[in-house]
Amino acid sequence: MSGLIGKNIGMSSFFLLNGKNVSCTILEVKPCHIVQIKTIENDGYFSIQLGIDDKKLKKTNKCLLNHFKKAGLSPKKKLLEFKTNKVSDFILGSSVNIKIFKEGELVNVKGISKGKGFQGVVKRHNFSGVGEKTHGQHNRLRAPGSIGAGSDPSRVFKGKKMAGRMGKKSVTVKNLTILKIDFDYNIMILKGSVPGTKNSYLMIQKKEWN
Known part of the structure; x- marks a missing residue:
């Protein structure tokens, strides 16, 4: 998988092994579910649509309800697409977790900047x-x-x-280093800052896919 959906928790500081203190951003990267698998035959291109965080049924229209029903999932708050040519490796309705990333890896983070x-x-x-x-x-x-x-x-x-x-525009910050990953609590610490406000959703992609 090329990436996941994360949520901006806030900024803090992090001590490196050499004792240097750097600014960092804490992200919550919970397991994402595969809502749709797009192919060239049906959609004109290959991609995987991921969803995160459950949404109330009464706040979801019938079109989206049927969309999630095809994958056997409950409605999700946020949907994002990740391009990949290996769509045959994924199963509709299954989940992808933070374990696809590793510490020291470079990632690109895309989100909506703060509106001024x-x-x-x-x-x-x-x-x-x-x-x-x-x-x-x-x-x-x-x-x-x-x-x-x-x-x-x-x-x-x-x-x-x-x-x-x-x-209030789409902004991508490239080449952010993953300083620490807590697999038990689905927490990722990135060196530097990311676009968006606290609790905003972000697209986290591995560098080689951008």
Whole structure:
């Protein structure tokens, strides 16, 4: 299997063997169930759809209920797909656990970044502002300044860095080292940070599959 679905527990610190203290992220990687096996004949590509955490029946529509019923599973809160060409090695409805990973391995983690709402150019694009509070510029400290010429081209080019909604996007952090795995409690400790808030779901993939 190329990866699993994990949940962000939070950040902490970890002491390496050389005594160095590094920042780390603690993930809960519980067993995931195989909800669907996609093939080229039926779907146009090979992949395994995994589900994690049970969901209440009254909060699941009939389409999804039938989808889980085919695999003989109860409804799941989160579904993610992992591409693999070895779909024949998996059984529909079976589970995959954290034992597919090992300590010291590099993984890529994909998730939805924190939403920051509508932000200005200083926070969103690291602008420095127009200038100091002199010569009547009492309200220009965090302003974007000029956004284009007047006569030519007489318009603002598309893609200009301006104020707007920040965050809430799909982000992938690559080459994170697995510092520690607790197989009894399904806990994984990664060196560094991952996208998303606490209790958000993450796609954890082995490096060679990305």
